[in-house]
Amino acid sequence: MEFLKLAEKRCSVRKYSSKPVEDEKLHMILEAGRLAPTAANFQPVKVIAVRSKESLEKLGKAADTYGAPLALIVLADRSKAWTRPFDEMQTTDIDASIVTDHMMLEATSLGLGSVWICYFKPDILRAEFNIPDDLIPVNILAVGYPSEDTQKSPKIRNPIDSFVCYEELE
Template sequence: MQFSQLILQRYSVRSYQQMPVEKTELLKILQAGQYAPSAANKQPWHFIVVQEQKNHEQFSEIYHRNWFKNAPVYIVICADHDQTWRRQEDGKSHGDIDVAIAIDHMTLQATELGLGTCWICNFFVEKCRDFFQLPQHIEPIAILSLGYPADEKRPDKQRKSLEEIVHWEKFSL
């Protein structure tokens, strides 16, 4: 599949088939995140995979949506703030940006493999931190739900026009 087709195929899946994700496919998705670029090549990410049923049920309380409980796999993507590159001028950490790039790579790889994902940022961070007993410098940034989509109907992607979001040579509204 060409990249231009791949980006049009990806969408946020909220209904999954109850079938396991093969480990070989899961490893391809994780490797896509591993090979994402990061500021100063710091690679400040950690990927926590949750797929065992005993952990699955308890973990699903971290995000209160019924559809979330049906995802066969969760990947929690964390930033290691001791490893992030910081902009010299203002000290801005690029951990969130680096992690976002890794997640994007994983979502596109999953799409190419026929799997669906949903990128979740609005979850109970402290519950997540407690569940995994994360040290203070490791921040859970997002959860990626993963599995085979149950619904073949892809939603129509509504996007702003290029005229609304592209500025040539200077910013103007």
């Protein structure tokens, strides 16, 4: 699929069928995340794939995954992330978000729906999944087959001239 068509097709899905995501598709989604670029190629991102009923229930204590049969908890390792020397800004959130985006787009290309979740309780997530202090939970990606009655909102985007300025900020 042409990239712009794929980007246009992607939408946030908040209602899923109970059909599980096949192992082959999960592998392809995870591979897309693994191949994602990271600052200085330090690759400070880890992913916890959550599929079992018990683990999804644990995750449900920290976040609403909208009944998705698969959720990917995206973590960034502070001890491995690149740091910009001028202001000490670490790329943990950026790297984790690039990985999340790659996995989200791969899920779309495979006919799956997803929703990017940042609204979660990190302390509960840490406790339920034994996440050590040096790993930062950044995102959760819920993935699955959209329910037949999933509402798809039209994607309204600002016009290109309000998005970009050439040569300097206007």
